[in-house]
Amino acid sequence: MNSSTPKERRIILKHADDPKYSNQIGCYLREGGYENLKKAFSMKPDEVGEEVLKSGVRGRGGAGFPAGMKWKFLDRKSGKPIYLICNADESEPGTFKDRQIMYKDPHQLIEGMMIAAFAIGAKQAFIYIRAEFHEGARILDRAIIEAKKAGFCGDQILGTDYSCDLVVHRGAGAYICGEETGLIESLEGKRPNPRIKPPYFPAVLGLYQCPTIVNNVETLCNVRHIIEMGGEEFSKIGKPNNTGTRIWCVSGQVMNPGYYEFECGSLTLGQMIFDVCGGLQPGRSLKAVIPGGSSAKVLRADERFTGSLKDGTEFDWGLEDIPLDFDGPMSAGSMSGSGGIIVMDDTVDIVEAMANVNAFYAHESCGQCTPCREGSLWMRKISQRMCSGGAREEDADLLLSVAKQIEGRTICAFGEAAAWPTQSFVTKFKDDFIRKATDSQKDRDPKSLQLI
Amino acid sequence: MENTLNLSADTLSKIDEVVPKYPEKRSAALMVIHLVQDELGAVNDSACEWIAHRLELQPINIKELITFYPMLREKPWGRKHVRVCRTLPCALRGSYGTCKTFEKKLGVKEGHVREDGEYSLEFMECLADCGQGPVVIVDEKTYENIDAKRAENFAELLIDGKLDGSVDFTSYEDSLNQETK
Numbered sequence: 050m051n052s053s054t055p056k057e058r059r060i061i062l063k064h065a066d067d068p069k070y071s072n073q074i075g076c077y078l079r080e081g082g083y084e085n086l087k088k089a090f091s092m093k094p095d096e097v098g099e100e101v102l103k104s105g106v107r108g109r110g111g112a113g114f115p116a117g118m119k120w121k122f123l124d125r126k127s128g129k130p131i132y133l134i135c136n137a138d139e140s141e142p143g144t145f146k147d148r149q150i151m152y153k154d155p156h157q158l159i160e161g162m163m164i165a166a167f168a169i170g171a172k173q174a175f176i177y178i179r180a181e182f183h184e185g186a187r188i189l190d191r192a193i194i195e196a197k198k199a200g201f202c203g204d205q206i207l208g209t210d211y212s213c214d215l216v217v218h219r220g221a222g223a224y225i226c227g228e229e230t231g232l233i234e235s236l237e238g239k240r241p242n243p244r245i246k247p248p249y250f251p252a253v254l255g256l257y258q259c260p261t262i263v264n265n266v267e268t269l270c271n272v273r274h275i276i277e278m279g280g281e282e283f284s285k286i287g288k289p290n291n292t293g294t295r296i297w298c299v300s301g302q303v304m305n306p307g308y309y310e311f312e313c314g315s316l317t318l319g320q321m322i323f324d325v326c327g328g329l330q331p332g333r334s335l336k337a338v339i340p341g342g343s344s345a346k347v348l349r350a351d352e353r354f355t356g357s358l359k360d361g362t363e364f365d366w367g368l369e370d371i372p373l374d375f376d377g378p379m380s381a382g383s384m385s386g387s388g389g390i391i392v393m394d395d396t397v398d399i400v401e402a403m404a405n406v407n408a409f410y411a412h413e414s415c416g417q418c419t420p421c422r423e424g425s426l427w428m429r430k431i432s433q434r435m436c437s438g439g440a441r442e443e444d445a446d447l448l449l450s451v452a453k454q455i456e457g458r459t460i461c462a463f464g465e466a467a468a469w470p471t472q473s474f475v476t477k478f479k480d481d482f483i484r485k486a487t488d489s490q491k492d493r494d495p496k497s498l499q500l501i
Numbered sequence: 502m503e504n505t506l507n508l509s510a511d512t513l514s515k516i517d518e519v520v521p522k523y524p525e526k527r528s529a530a531l532m533v534i535h536l537v538q539d540e541l542g543a544v545n546d547s548a549c550e551w552i553a554h555r556l557e558l559q560p561i562n563i564k565e566l567i568t569f570y571p572m573l574r575e576k577p578w579g580r581k582h583v584r585v586c587r588t589l590p591c592a593l594r595g596s597y598g599t600c601k602t603f604e605k606k607l608g609v610k611e612g613h614v615r616e617d618g619e620y621s622l623e624f625m626e627c628l629a630d631c632g633q634g635p636v637v638i639v640d641e642k643t644y645e646n647i648d649a650k651r652a653e654n655f656a657e658l659l660i661d662g663k664l665d666g667s668v669d670f671t672s673y674e675d676s677l678n679q680e681t682k
Contacts, residue, residue, distance in 0.1 A: 072677070130524075142588040142627040152677060173524065180535070180572050181628050183641040184674040216522045221531055221570030224626065238527035238562070240569045257525060300590035300631035307632045343589055343627075389631065391590055405589045409626050412571075499597040500589070 054324040055315045058286075060294050061270045062310045065153045072188055074195040077156035083201050085276040089164040090207050097168035101272060103280030105292040109146075110136055110227070110265030111342065111387045112462075113375045116272070120169055120262060122252040129259040130172035133213075134236065135162055137178040137185075137266050138220055138227040141342035142409060143389025146296040146308055147266035151178070151185045155192040159215065161269035163202055164276055166213045169262055174215045177232050180222055189217045224413035228461050229263040231415065242417040243461035265387075267296060287313030290359070291374035295385070299326050301392040302333070311373065318377075319369025322392055333394040337478075338368060340378040341386025343406050344466030346473035354381040383473070398493050399481045400440070401500035403474040404432035408501060410467035417460060424455040425467045432471075436501050438492070440485040445475050448482075506551050512540045516555065526556045530566060534573060542577030571626070579614045579621035581659065583607065584638040585647075588627040591634035598649030599635045600624055606656035630673070639664065642672035 064070040064080065077083070089097050102117030123131065135158065139147040150158055158176070166174045178186050193215050197203040204212045223241055225231045230249055231241035233256050248254060255261025271293055275283045284292045291313040300306045304327030318338065322328065329335060335350040354366040358380060371377045378385040393402060411429035416422040428451050435444055452468040452475075459465075475482055485491070493499065504513065515536050520529045533552050538544050544552070549563040556563075567573045585591075585600045600611055600622070609615040609622050630636045633645035637652075639659065647655055651669075658664045671679070 139629045140627060143590050143631050145629045145631050148629050152673075179629065181625075181638065184643075184677075214522070218528075219532060219535055221535070221566070222572035222625075223570050235531070236528055237525070238530035238556075238558075238566075240565055298632060300634065301593040306634075339589075389590075391593070391631075393593065397593070402589060402593075405587075405592050409588050412626055415569075498593065498595055500592045501597075 051320065051324045054320045055311065057310055057325075058294055058312050058315070059310045060274055060286075061157070061267060062149060062154075062296060062308065065149050065308075070153075072153055072155050072192065074156055074192065074199065077154070077160075082156055083160055083196075083199070085273050086160050086163055086201055087207060089167055089276050090209060090211075094168045094170055097164060097276065100280035101168065101275055104271075104275040104283040105280075105290065106268065106271050106275060106283065107291070107375055108265055109267035109271070109295070109388070111141060111384075113385065116264060116268050119252065119264070120165075122250065123169055123262060124253040124260040125170070127253075127260060131170050132256045132259055132261040133162065133166045133169060133171040133174040134229075134232065134256065134261060134263045135174070135176045135266060135269055136227065136229065136232060136263050137176050137182075138224075138232060139182075139266070139387075140179055140224045140227045141344065141387045141389055142406075143298060143300050143339065143342045143391045144387040145298050145300075146388060148182065148185065149296070149308055150266050150270055151182065152188060155189050156196065157270050157273060158189075158266055159192055159196050159202060161271070161273040162215065163196075163206060163213065165262070165264065165269055165272050166215075167206070167211060168272075171213055171262070174213055175236060175256075176215065176217045177226065177236060178217060178219055179226075180219045186217050186219050193217065223415075224409075225415040225461075225463060228463060231461065232263060233261065240415070242415050243463070245460045287315070288374055291376055295373070295388055297321060297373060297388045297390055299390045299392065301390075302329060302394040302397070303392045304328055304330065314372045314374035314377065316373055317369060318371040318373060318390070319367075321373060321390065323369070326392075329392075329394045333396060335368070335392070336395045336397055337393045337399065337402075339383075339389075339391040339393075339470075340371070340381075341384045342389035343391065343409060344469055345378070345386045346383040346469045347477060348378075348381060348383055349477045352477070356380060396494070396496045396498070398436075398497040398500065399474060399478045400432065400485050401436050401493065401497070403470060404429070404436045404501040406470040406474075407432045407467075410463075410470070414463065414467065418458070418464065420455045420458040421464045421467060424451050427451050428467070428471050433501060435482070435485050436493075440482075440491065442483055442486040444486065445479055445482040448475050502555060506537065506541065506548055508537065508540055512536050520556070527558060527562070530556060530558070530563060531570075534563065534566060538574060543574040545575060577614075578623070579609070579618055581619065582621045582623065582640055583659070584623045584625045584628070586626075586628045586630075586634060586636040587624040588631075590627070590631035591636055594634040594646075595648040596635035599637065599647055599652045602649045602652035603656055606653065607660070642674055644670055644672055
């Protein structure tokens, strides 16, 4: 590895790959577990919230909204019960970090959740976990029983007057349940059609129309570490406005795909791909990278990114220079999203890659808004036709026009998630799309893997 | 309530346990459906009616969930259900080849149940284990790095009933337990 590449800093995943560490409570307690719950309970709920605000921690689920701010929006005057929900639906293609936490260190999540529940005064807390995590749900169920027995969760936590039950709720394979208002509908036992904001901001009108906080697994684990270090100390990790560590999930065509936890902004996309992940297969070169889960806009290997950052500094980056934090990929016109970095080398048929992503979004659209329901299906149909020998030169523009009619015209951000891949793939790789339409390129290159 | 579905005592007691966990009964719908489906393999119209009655809802309130969620079924899958991840990160490691190998070896087309009801095969959307693709789930166990070539051997072991305990293929779930022993 290149000596200038920084080392991982494992805070959340500290014990994830320790062969002597199990997901049972004994190991967690041995490593100082639930001490921070005790610390939080010695503070006032508002003080806990203040620490989280001071830490600057941004949501790890995709949108990157400051968690402390989200908690501030909570409607405490309504007198209605308050709910806390952990979004453990982990369904953005390319993301597999929450799996590591829940399977390998579930008590960390439970401690984080109980601290958060105490801070916001939640009456009850839920973990909404995707149904494909069969064993994950069982592990969490077992861990909750262990935590309840020890008085860390449930009735009269740590012998105080505060009680908060924690329930594991399984989804049933729908991506849209990762959208927080869709998740709430699903948890109410309905079809997960997202709600329109305003007025349905969960912090005001969430579960059962009560104030509700929905946070990602990794975010809630951070809460535990914020209490341990103090908000101020936590905010020194990483960079201003990009505090803490992030777990990056690298998949696709690198030698060593996997999950890597680094301080925000401590390394570049190039260092991640070529040093940390061991680069590409021999003889291959980089073609494209999706930096934040499949809905993030694709980046082309030979692109230049110029502009100025929020603090005014000018930048001129190649793809490899993009810093891995929240603001880096954003400045490059994409997003860090949920931290899923998907790498594609020069053997990839880029039209097929887009067709694969389009098939995903067409499958997952909830069907509530016409532009998304119809548009995502048409994008799948057109891109599949292009990959089965029926490509036409005008298809590139046709795809763009469909995508444009989805973006900004839907109740939830799924519309953007479905439109951005097409918009970025077609615009940045237009030559590949035009070539598909010429007779010589109608069939897939024998070197390329089938992607659709 | 009458046990018209002939559910086991275990399932019934789990249902009785899960419903009161929620402030509103309707919230328990997915969890009750899972319990019923785990035992019966699918949730048909009479099961919808039973669940609706149990939760004081209309049958359509259950039916609309069965028809929406990809993992809920009106008809059962095969006795062994094989899921292969289709989405981009797994596809970039060869999951289309994996699926084709299974189609050939297990004698079943993707999305279908073999005529004798033994195997079914399903291309799934992202299973959140993208770093170790192609990812395959057999019933409730997850197997990693199953490319087309390894899938041949994998399918043979599955057919011979020797997948559990095989040296070449340890499931994600079993490897977790091994590490901590």
